[in-house]
Amino acid sequence: MCGIVGYIGNKEAYPILIKGLHRLEYRGYDSAGVALINRRGELSVYKSKGKVSALEHSVDGKDTTGSIGIAHTRWATHGEPNEVNAHPHYSMSKQLALVHNGIIENYKALRAEMEKNGVVFCSDTDTEVLVQLIEYVQHRHECGLFEAVQLALKSVVGAYAIAVLDKAHPEQLICARKGSPLIIGLGTSDQGAHEFYLGSDATPIIEYTDKVIYLQDEEVACMDGSGALEIVNLANVRQTPQTVTLQMSLDELEKGGYPHFMLKEIYEQPSAMRTCIRGRLDIVDKDVLLSGIIDNKEKFLNARRIIICACGTSWHSALIGKYFIEEAAQIPVEVEYASEFRYRNPVIYSDDVVIAVSQSGETADTLAAIQLAKNRGAFLYGICNVIGSSIARATDSGTYLHVGPEIGVASTKAFTGQVITLFLLGLAIAKEKHTLSDEMFHMLVDELQRIPDKMQWTLDHNPNIDQFAQMFTYCKNFIYLGRGYNYPVALEGALKLKEISYIHAEGYPAAEMKHGPIALIDEEMPVVVIAPKRGMYDKVVSNIQEIKSRHGKIIAVVTEGDNTVSQMADYTFVIPDTRDCYVPLLAILPLQLLSYYVACAKGRNVDQPRNLAKSVTVE
Numbered sequence: 001m002c003g004i005v006g007y008i009g010n011k012e013a014y015p016i017l018i019k020g021l022h023r024l025e026y027r028g029y030d031s032a033g034v035a036l037i038n039r040r041g042e043l044s045v046y047k048s049k050g051k052v053s054a055l056e057h058s059v060d061g062k063d064t065t066g067s068i069g070i071a072h073t074r075w076a077t078h079g080e081p082n083e084v085n086a087h088p089h090y091s092m093s094k095q096l097a098l099v100h101n102g103i104i105e106n107y108k109a110l111r112a113e114m115e116k117n118g119v120v121f122c123s124d125t126d127t128e129v130l131v132q133l134i135e136y137v138q139h140r141h142e143c144g145l146f147e148a149v150q151l152a153l154k155s156v157v158g159a160y161a162i163a164v165l166d167k168a169h170p171e172q173l174i175c176a177r178k179g180s181p182l183i184i185g186l187g188t189s190d191q192g193a194h195e196f197y198l199g200s201d202a203t204p205i206i207e208y209t210d211k212v213i214y215l216q217d218e219e220v221a222c223m224d225g226s227g228a229l230e231i232v233n234l235a236n237v238r239q240t241p242q243t244v245t246l247q248m249s250l251d252e253l254e255k256g257g258y259p260h261f262m263l264k265e266i267y268e269q270p271s272a273m274r275t276c277i278r279g280r281l282d283i284v285d286k287d288v289l290l291s292g293i294i295d296n297k298e299k300f301l302n303a304r305r306i307i308i309c310a311c312g313t314s315w316h317s318a319l320i321g322k323y324f325i326e327e328a329a330q331i332p333v334e335v336e337y338a339s340e341f342r343y344r345n346p347v348i349y350s351d352d353v354v355i356a357v358s359q360s361g362e363t364a365d366t367l368a369a370i371q372l373a374k375n376r377g378a379f380l381y382g383i384c385n386v387i388g389s390s391i392a393r394a395t396d397s398g399t400y401l402h403v404g405p406e407i408g409v410a411s412t413k414a415f416t417g418q419v420i421t422l423f424l425l426g427l428a429i430a431k432e433k434h435t436l437s438d439e440m441f442h443m444l445v446d447e448l449q450r451i452p453d454k455m456q457w458t459l460d461h462n463p464n465i466d467q468f469a470q471m472f473t474y475c476k477n478f479i480y481l482g483r484g485y486n487y488p489v490a491l492e493g494a495l496k497l498k499e500i501s502y503i504h505a506e507g508y509p510a511a512e513m514k515h516g517p518i519a520l521i522d523e524e525m526p527v528v529v530i531a532p533k534r535g536m537y538d539k540v541v542s543n544i545q546e547i548k549s550r551h552g553k554i555i556a557v558v559t560e561g562d563n564t565v566s567q568m569a570d571y572t573f574v575i576p577d578t579r580d581c582y583v584p585l586l587a588i589l590p591l592q593l594l595s596y597y598v599a600c601a602k603g604r605n606v607d608q609p610r611n612l613a614k615s616v617t618v619e
């Protein structure tokens with residue numbers, strides 16, 4: 001959602017903070033701000049509406065010196081995105097400045113209480129309540145910042161990751177978290193002095209150090225300019241942090257010559273999928289080795305059901321996973337919108353396996369859904385991309401995607417990585433349960449190994465999508481149709497288009513057309529049909545005929561060499577032949593490109609579409 005950066009050391013903080021904000025901008029981007037304490041002990045806050053570049057512009061010519069600072073890029077929750085509501089927020093005396101990710105649920109009660117006691121607020125945000133509360137506690141208890149933060153957070157209900165500066169303590173940077181991620185980077189300057197970096201994820205830190213500490217819920221850390229680090233919980237009990245080495249390179253965070261991260265990530269899919277299956281598919285022995293399944297074999301063998309909780313694109317990949325796991329491993333699978341699951345009273349048995357699928361591993365709804373399942377005794381399995389993320393840590397076991405950082409807000413390689421990981425999981429369980437014949441199992445393993453090459457083929461054999469996309473920039477609506485494994489592809493294709501082009505799009509199971517949506521078809525309506533020469537091909541051909549006879553424009557994804565659908569369609573994308581279940585991994589690629597080029601032709605900000613954020617850490 002929002003992004004936090006912090007620095008304390010002996011370098012100039014401002015360039016580090018600004019660079020960090022640019023790297024975090026994918027998380028939220030409606031306003032940005034920075035707070036610095038200069039060498040004369042003055043605390044300055046600069047903020048502006050819009051992107052980080054607007055902040056840089058507004059700060060031009062101002063004093064940005066100092067070697068301690070905090071910064072923030074915001075995705076508005078409470079209060080509209082404007083300069084006043086942007087972070088950092090000052091306390092009333094302007095002694096303190098604070099940045100915050102998350103939501104304070106009892107902020108109204110806290111604010112009312114402080115207002116009664118003379119505290120004056122100047123923004124609509126829940127965040128300002130936090131900084132005022134810390135100052136209020138400092139005065140009441142006559143204590144320093146570190147203690148005041150601990151005391152104040154005890155009365156806070158909600159989720160937070162915060163970083164605070166106190167003009168009276170220019171040698172201290174304090175941070176704390178609950179339910180919102182925060183990472184401390186442990187650096188050493190050229191002169192050999194200790195320095196600390198702070199980030200809501202590792203992206204602003206990796207350039208300086210790969211040694212990090214993931215702050216745990218209800219921990220408060222004090223980073224001192226002398227190099228000392230102290231971490232306590234809210235009861236002021238000292239904690240022993242674990243230092244972790246990041247497995248991420250700076251190159252993975254750059255655009256590498258592409259105009260947008262999204263395009264880079266689309267084209268990265270063949271190599272990212274090779275990494276995803278590396279060490280997990282054994283082609284010589286025709287085997288699948290997934291340590292999460294091997295280590296928890298009994299849980300999966302005895303599972304009454306699998307429930308997959310996810311949101312957005314991850315929900316779509318979960319649906320493909322359901323079809324495959326049920327077919328291959330013969331276990332009933334339910335796919336739940338995490339946001340719904342957490343608020344109804346679902347039946348969860350202690351012999352259920354609950355799988356959370358989440359690229360970021362930070363999605364608040366998914367995290368809450370698995371916490372509910374944990375309370376009911378289910379075994380929790382996480383499928384995440386971000387290493388060390390909250391969901392990865394909250395689950396009993398799991399599998400990382402290993403597709404590299406995904407920066408574009410619209411998910412692409414994480415989707416295909418999730419689908420492959422769910423296939424690996426289904427195959428690994430099927431092997432243990434002997435629900436597939438050896439012949440079928442080997443064939444599925446062999447073909448999965450070929451998928452990265454077939455993805456490359458697909459990317460190479462669909463040229464000119466950029467020119468073709470120009471024709472659709474004036475469309476107001478799109479329909480996407482698919483059957484079986486390709487129904488979730490239709491949903492995902494439609495989501496991609498609406499997210500980044502702002503054109504309304506809906507995905508349907510193709511056979512559902514006749515039950516209502518067919519009324520929408522006319523010569524203005526582009527209909528994208530996933531029609532591989534597999535599965536229910538003949539039935540999809542009939543669906544296409546129904547659309548043609550109502551003058552809809554057909555864009556079809558067809559198997560190489562197909563003539564029937566190609567002749568009926570106004571435009572075709574080709575994919576190589578593959579097993580029915582693996583078609584989604586190929587069919588989604590031209591649909592991602594179509595969305596990308598339509599959005600570019602409409603002049604949209606593809607990597608940072610309006611109103612969206614990369615990790616949705618609020619409900």
Ligand code: M6R
Nearest residue numbers: 312313314358359360363410411
């Ligand atoms: O990080 P997650 O996979 O849990 O995120 C879930 C959704 O918010 C996410 O997939 C969203 O739909 C993307 N913007 C899709 O492109």
